[in-house]
Amino acid sequence: MPIVFAGAASHAPGMTAWTEAAPKQQADAFLGDYRKLGLRLAASNPDVIVALTVEHWANFFLNNMPAFCIGRADHYDGPIEEWLRIPKARLRGDAILAAQLLDACLDGGFDPTFSDELLLDHATFLPLHFLNPGMAVPVVPVILNALTPPMPTARRCFAFGQVVGKFLQKNSKRIAIIATGGLSHWPGEAQHGTINIRFDQQFLENLIKGDYAKLTAYSHEEIHREAGSGGHEIRTWIALAGAVEGWKAELLAYEPVVPWATGCGLVEFHQ
């Protein structure tokens, strides 16, 4: 079976850690849509979830920072944050699919690192909390460096996604693929709390139109200036667009949630 579900979602920790700081109506609407996306994922009955994700100094430091890393473990523990208000869990992995994916990347012109032990933080656990209730479905995390420069370019992320998607489409398992991160936010920075609605909406429009030329043309500098250090995480969305190239993106929700300090988006892709 090929890819049976594809979706992208923001992972602002405030969604669970300080939910009630947001206006109730806004929080209820957005998190309701997040759960709706989870129901759609469940309805696709996947054997495994491939998560195009990022991390925030959970595993890697400046002594060794991979551009792309594929998790090849049998399980993953998380979330590492005590304050996230998401129960700690041991998440099943899929080492076989991960190993096959690594081979496919190497054959396809990419050389990701691999890891048989990854700790997952809110970047992965928060979306799975909504999209994979009870952590029932095994996960293969694929970490992109959206944390510290130099980062893989938007063009390279899209191409990486194409290689990943091409392999997954031919796999015998039913695969859900998700991207997590963004949209504009400046976590822990002097501009913390800023949300660039104009940038977010333009990005979502590019995604919905399937404008791959624009999606792959985002420069590091533009993202950094317009969407903040957290905005670099849109690389996972761009990679997902590459993985399901030709699929139509549907916007489920966009909310600039000031107390969560993030432009929050939810998108599903349809074949």
Added chain:
Amino acid sequence: MSLYQLQKFIYHVNRDAAQRERYRQDPAAFIKGYELTDAEARAALDVNVRALYSMGVHSLLLRPFTLLHKLSNEDYAKALKNLE
């Protein structure tokens, strides 16, 4: 300037429970394990948010480090006020 060492110190305190405990017991002794300038060591020991940020410590290392020191969102924001 030894930003790498400064961030390494913070990364270890943030991410490694055993090292965090050693740091908590004697910060001044713990920090000697890192090659820091006097200004960096002072900023680190004082948990001087504005100085550490200005030295280039990554925000996602700095904020968790300050959370370990119970710094509120408001006080964190105040410390960075009017910085670029």
